[in-house]
Amino acid sequence: MAAAANLLALRDFTLILTWPELEAKTKEEFDERLADRGSLWKERPCPNCGIPREVDEKNIVQWTQWFRDVLVDYYAANVTRIGGPNTVVQVDETHIVRRKYNVDRIVRRDWLVGGIQDGTKLVFVEITDDRSSANLDAIIQRHVMPRGVVRTDMWRGYSNLTNLGYVHET
Structure with missing residues (x-):
């Protein structure tokens, strides 16, 4: 069932x-x-x-x-790109931490970067080992079409989005 x-x-x-x-x-x-x-x-x-x-x-x-x-x-x-001109894509990241048997040492430290296009069910999610500005830029370029509106929490890792041709909002 x-x-x-x-x-x-x-x-x-x-x-x-x-x-x-x-x-x-x-x-x-x-x-x-x-x-x-x-x-x-x-x-x-x-x-x-x-x-x-x-x-x-x-x-x-x-x-x-x-x-x-x-x-x-x-x-x-087959990466599907979302967004586009005058379309808002909300992007955020979260830290994934896993402990072996939920105790003691951490065996996994990754970041989950995801986005959703406003008003639709279109999403993207990618796991990465760091959230550097260069890495976030590459992920967003891979999943979000150019000239779109990217809405983030204004973390400094997203500071280069306007230079990449996106409209950056909070």
Whole structure:
């Protein structure tokens, strides 16, 4: 049941950005499309004997990870740029800290940089190991179209945006 909810949430958030024709589909139509492509078959009986198929939790986890990897590879190769002239994109960053077993030493210190285009569900998110001005500039140039309005919290790392051709607001 949780896998079905995750799949539906994935459809609502991610797939409509890439395949807009899926936005109008109901859950049943979406499931049918996946079944036709061979991607959803757990609840369908075997076409030869009619016995319901059984899939253990380990296989579901492996397929979920594989599907996640396919999406990551796709979006890494096909960066979608948001914004544009007279369009506001809000950009912010946050520090990600992870401790091993939630105690003692820190094993991960990364920054999550993300943006959302006002009035839409268009977003970008990128993980980076530093939030230097040069790195933030490169991330914004990779994900936001030129001559757009970039709204930030005025942290000094964003100070070069006007030189890159963006309108910088707070």
